[in-house]
Amino acid sequence: MSPPGKPSVAIRLLSSLAHAVCHHPGWFVWPQFVLAVACVVLTAMQLGFDMDRNSLVGEDKPSHRNFLSFKKEFPGQDDIVVVVEGETTDHERTRQFVERLGARLDAESTARNPTNLFGDVFYKGDLRLMGRKALLFFPETNLVEFSQALEDYKPFMVQFTGATNLATLFRRVNALVRSSGRERNDKTDSFVRSLPAMERLIRMATDSLGRPGNPPSPGVEALFGGGEEAEREKYITFAKGRIYLVSAKPRLVKVTAADVEPRWYESLGGLRPVPSPQRIEDTRFSRQDELNSAAIDRVRALVAEVRAEIPGLNIGVTGEQVLDYDEMLQSQHDSTVSTIVSLVVCALIFIVAYRQTGRPLKATLCLVVGLAYTMGFTTLVVGHLNILTITFVPMLIGLAIDFGVHLVTRYEEELRRGASEHDAVYKAVVFTGQGIFTGCFTTAGAFLAMALTDFKGIREMGIITGGGMLLCLVPMITLLPVLLLKGRRQNQLDEVSGARELRAESLEAFEVGSEAMDQRARLERLWLDRPWMVLGFVAVVSLLALVRWQRVGFDYNLLHMQSEGLPSVVFEHKLVESAEKSVLYGAIMTDSLEEAAAFAARATNLPTVASTESMARFLVEDQQRKLGLVRGVQRTLEGLDFNPVDPNPADLDDLSLRLWAFGGLLGLAEDEVAKTNEKELGANLHSLRESIDGFRAALYRGDTNRNAIQLGAFQRAFLQDVQDTFAAVRSQDASGPLRVQDLPPTLRARFVGVNGKHLVMVYPRSNVWDRVPQVAFVEDLQKLDPKVTGTPVQLMLYTTLLKQSYEEAARWALGAIIVLVFVHFRAVMPVILALLPVAFGATWMVGFMAWSGIDFNPANIMTLPLVIGIGVTNGIHILNRFAEEKQPGILAKSTGKAVLVSGLTTIAGFGSLILADHRGIRSLGWVMAVGTATCMIAALTLLPAILTLRERWQARAAGGATP
DSSP states (O other), X not given: OOOTTSOOHHHHHXXXXXXXXXXXXXXXXXXXXXXXXXXXXXXXXHOEXXXXXXXXXXXXXXXXXXXXXXXXXSOOOOOEEEEEEOOTTOHHHHHHHHHHHHHHHHHTBTTTOTTSSEEEEXXXXXXXXXXXXXXXXXXXXXXXXXXXXXXXXXXXXXXXXXXXXXXXXXXXXXXXXXXXXXXXXXXXXHHHHHHHHHHHHHHHHHHHHTSOSOOOOOOHHHHHSSHHHHHHTTBEEETTTTEEEEEEEEOOOOOOGGGSOOOGGGGTTSOOOOOOHHHHHHHHHHHHHHHHHHHHHXXXXXXXXXXXXXXXXXXXXXXXXXXXXXXXXXXXXXXXXXXXXHHHHHHHHHHHHHTOSHHHHHHHHHHHHHHHHHHHHHHHHTOEEOTTGGGHHXXXXXXXXXXXXXXXXXXXXXXXXXXXXXXXXXXXXXXXXXXXXXXXXXXXXXXXXGGGSSOHHHHHHHHHHHHHHHHHHHHHHHHHHHHXXXXXXXXXTTOXXXXXXXHHHHHHHHHHHHHHHHHHHHHHHHHHSOHHHHHHHHHHHHHHXXXXXXXXXXXXXXXXXXXXXXXXXXHHHHHHHHOSSOSOOEEEEESSHHXXXXXXXXXXXSTTEEEEEOSHHHHHSOOHHHHHHHHHHHHHTXXXXXXXXXOSOOOHHHHHHHHHHHHHHHHHHHHHHHTTTOHHHHHHHHHHHHHHHHHHHHHTSSOHHHHHHHHHHHHHHHHHHHHHHHHHHHTOOOSSOOOGGGSOHHHHHHHBOTTSOEEEEEEESSOTTSHHHHHHHHHHHHHHOTTOEEHHHHHHHHHHHHHHHHHHXXXXXXXXXXXXXXXXXXXXXXXXXXXXHHXXXXXXXXXXXXXXXXXXXXTGGGXXXXXXXXXXXXXXXXXXXXXHHOOOOOTTSHHHHHHHHXXXXXXXXXXXXXXXXXXXXXXXXXXXXHHHHHHHHXXXXXXXXXXXXXXXXXXXXXXXXXX
């Protein structure tokens, strides 16, 4: 402290500020309101939201640089994934949904229009999508089976060449059956093998009459291959065909210098400056985010459309960017709700505690001005919010309102003691202002310590919230005193008598409040008169907390932070639980195909690896035998020329007649088979007849005109599918082996980079959202290739670096606070005393977590630096008042009341986060609310008890030294 009679620099500065506030109030009112409005306008126009969790890490980490190189080489790797879950007994319903959704997405892809939302759309791997070298992707044994199946089915396939609709198809089938005779031959064998497929075709046609929308083809492979099982192999399936996937990539945004909008101040001179490469990249990133969000919303809209046509399925949209998008939306909603609740509750606490509305609402107004400053500061300095920084507003409300609480409390106390309004403002600003400034700097220091860490997202959190604390102090220490002076009367709710002057009003307020002060004084005597009991109680509670400390771990799983019922999270869990391998993958980039093939082979042998995906094995293998088989397939299909498909609605009468004739032929065949022992064939014939009867009945059920139109759409889809598939097979290129340029665009974009690098996707065997398998998988891959990247590597880097950064921030915060408190009190003992409530409060907080089963996680680990900065402010205010009056009793004084009320408002600020659906934000609210409460309790009880003992010891020492 300063020597007697010589005021310190802080007191001189605060005295000048108090003089300016009292004598030049206009300097501090309208300029601040104008500036606040300007900040709000700037924020509304310029502040963005960064949804990419990977951008929080920063580019200075080697692992993250590897990931950024991967994203540049293979842009657009993040899929929007639609998960379609059906019953294991009804694969067809699920397949229909996938086909209809896939067709809609494909119609809105860049393949149809370069400006469409979606780039690659993938939901099945049929021959047409795989290009002119599609058959070379088949394993050799499968290609042999395919060739043999075409030979076996050729007599039946011929019937499709002249079919233009279902009626002509069944007319030709009837002719085939009549010409086959009763003896077994190639024609009859081909027909018998086709019975299950014919039944499926009829059942699908029947089903199409009862569903709205354009019906998909039943699938060619089901007719000429291995039935439904062969058809399902085309799709991306999990859980034995119960779950199907549809994936779509948002279109990649390209931005040039001409696309970058100049900032408002850059256009003032009439010249358009050339944007920097970083500005261009930032613009591209921002527009890509906007397009990704639009693509996700569009996928969900299309899912809703198809769900109306195919009900009874469990469908959700997920994927990494969907999880990030949903998390950001949920966090924005939670933060908005928490902000409103925090502001209202803090104002109510202030109003109830002070039994008036005028001054508390003035303090709340100054807080809003400070928040506006902070938003403008954030927009200018950082430019965006992210998943970590989005919660700063409710936290700042609970913390920054404390400045007003302490200032108003001291102002009212001085008025009650008979001081004039100006003298009351002077003492509040000068004497209480010292504690306010130190408390603000210590809390801001705790936040700003985060700016010294290696984690970009945490640095931004520190800059925004630490700077926000300092900015909120400005209107609280300048604008609020002016408003207090301008309010010579409280509003009508607080007026005791409308004609009384402020001094009389304050006197009555003192009389009303004296009873409450006496109650607080009597309560405080419980521990001031029994300091040793307080120390014993603190020791017992601390011991109980320490007993279970080891049970508090760190939950690294980011899925556990998101909202429990969020559909994207629910369906991500479904994929994790149902897949034989993880849906996340490690990425290895190589310069050559040979390296890619070697890495894929070595990775497959790792114990943590389930499988690998790469185009290298297709591009480096010897394909001469396959090429021979492809030529054989093409020879089999020679001479198969198809008639154009009928574009008209179906002729129901003609079709019914052909079906009736077909059913009659089947009846005759069934009678013949009954004379033999071929029970399975007889059952197939009987089942097909029943399907025909049902189909014929359905033709005339309801609106026949609609049925004709719907069935016309079905037969066009089916027959066109048949023709396109055979055309794709006949047009296969057998001139040479598969090359990179032969890959279909979807596969080339996924596995071949923009600069020619080759990608090996390595899928883990276990769930790498969980920490133990995540670390094991990443460490295995890093032994194989130190530059391996991908989501599992990023998850491990993100959570590890985040945890280490907050621990580092806590150390920096502690060091900075020790220095600040020492500078304020100019002695070591006050530093120790100020930190004691923090030490015990933090111990009790962790004990609460242990007893409640709450672990630290990437959201609530922020508590480490914050509890130090927030908790120490209570001790500073108490020690400041003790230094002024040398009395350990605090609760009955304005400082004690202010510490109590400010503690409650801080608890309300953090406690409002408990309302969040986002589990990480909710856990942060719980932990910080409890931590603030325990530090406040320790400051109001333990610290006065220690000060009492210290006074007693000093008094005894002084008495013993007296002669």
